[in-house]
Amino acid sequence: MSASSPNNGLCAICSDKATGKHYGASSCDGCKGFFRRSVRKNHVYQCRFVRSCHVDKDKRNQCRYCRLKKCFRAGMKKEAVQNERDRISVRRTPYDDQQRNSALSVATLYNADAATKSMLTQITTSDITRKALANVGDICESMKQQVMKMIDWAKLIPPFNEMDTDDKVSLLRSHACEHLLLSLARRSCMYNETLLLSNDTVITRTSLDNEQNKITCRIMDELIQPMRDIQMDESEFACLLAIILFDPSSRNLTISHRIRSLRWQVQVNLEDYINDRQYDSRGRFGEMLLLLQNLQTIAFQVIEQINAYRLYAGLKLDTLLLEMILQGSHFFIICVFSS
Numbered sequence: 545m546s547a548s549s550p551n552n553g554l555c556a557i558c559s560d561k562a563t564g565k566h567y568g569a570s571s572c573d574g575c576k577g578f579f580r581r582s583v584r585k586n587h588v589y590q591c592r593f594v595r596s597c598h599v600d601k602d603k604r605n606q607c608r609y610c611r612l613k614k615c616f617r618a619g620m621k622k623e624a625v626q627n628e629r630d631r632i633s634v635r636r637t638p639y640d641d642q643q644r645n646s647a648l649s650v651a652t653l654y655n656a657d658a659a660t661k662s663m664l665t666q667i668t669t670s671d672i673t674r675k676a677l678a679n680v681g682d683i684c685e686s687m688k689q690q691v692m693k694m695i696d697w698a699k700l701i702p703p704f705n706e707m708d709t710d711d712k713v714s715l716l717r718s719h720a721c722e723h724l725l726l727s728l729a730r731r732s733c734m735y736n737e738t739l740l741l742s743n744d745t746v747i748t749r750t751s752l753d754n755e756q757n758k759i760t761c762r763i764m765d766e767l768i769q770p771m772r773d774i775q776m777d778e779s780e781f782a783c784l785l786a787i788i789l790f791d792p793s794s795r796n797l798t799i800s801h802r803i804r805s806l807r808w809q810v811q812v813n814l815e816d817y818i819n820d821r822q823y824d825s826r827g828r829f830g831e832m833l834l835l836l837q838n839l840q841t842i843a844f845q846v847i848e849q850i851n852a853y854r855l856y857a858g859l860k861l862d863t864l865l866l867e868m869i870l871q872g873s874h875f876f877i878i879c880v881f882s883s
């Protein structure tokens with residue numbers, strides 16, 4: 545049997561179900577994508593063993609060196625990938641004009657996040673138990689700090705920075721609360737049953753009022769736990785923040801088509817990043833996107849809670865928070881941008 549024979553219907557590399565002949569060999573979409581990324585990015589892999597690892601459907605992500613070798617053995621050709629790229633650039637998909645890859649690469653997003661990440665000194669788990677419990681004032685203060693950081697962060701993303709102020713404001717306001725919550729969850733990932741705010745105060749499952757405790761528990765159970773389960777890394781986290789930011793349905797947006805293609809680009813880069821992981825990554829991308837749904841409903845609950853506090857407990861909210869989180873006027877945010 546020739547390795548690239550398409551008639552057995554199996555991938556010549558990993559024996560998964562083949563979806564056709566790709567780059568010269570009958571293969572599955574996983575191996576097709578792996579080969580394409582490897583060639584396009586000129587990856588050089590190492591084998592940790594003796595260059596004869598077994599490549600099958602379950603183990604195909606374990607050794608990239610041996611998988612790529614098997615792709616070549618099965619008949620895949622580098623040139624076919626390069627030709628495909630030339631053809632696409634002539635045909636132009638709706639997204640092609642946005643294919644300035646590096647502007648939204650995983651590395652760019654990672655750097656933007658790392659540069660503005662809370663510069664809290666590394667705290668050991670024993671220290672966290674001695675931190676002050678946050679009251680409502682601390683929560684508002686910490687949210688304000690995070691909003692300022694979020695603005696600084698977004699400015700480090702080149703395509704965002706090139707937009708008109710109105711579009712920037714529209715994007716940031718649409719999901720500011722989600723951005724804050726996801727950052728809080730990430731910051732708290734290493735602590736047990738404790739949320740660490742950016743102003744160095746903490747929240748436990750029962751340290752606040754009833755309704756707020758429900759929110760705390762949701763953050764722990766529906767955000768932090770799944771993030772821990774998949775061991776989300778910093779690059780993946782940075783991409784998720786960008787996917788949240790580039791929402792084409794944000795209110796008052798004048799460039800929604802462009803935002804859609806920016807988001808698409810981040811998604812594709814994240815997908816590639818995940819697929820290039822050393823170990824099996826199937827399902828991982830989906831898990832991450834599912835987090836966004838929890839995030840959205842929790843954010844909604846937080847906003848309701850803040851509104852209730854303003855109405856019934858006379859909570860005075862900082863202008864910036866009012867405009868960013870509760871969608872008041874946006875005079876103040878414009879001032880922040882032009883300063």
Ligand SMILES: [Zn+2]
Nearest residue numbers: 555558572575
């Ligand atoms: Zn395969």
Ligand SMILES: [Zn+2]
Nearest residue numbers: 591597607610
């Ligand atoms: Zn190997």
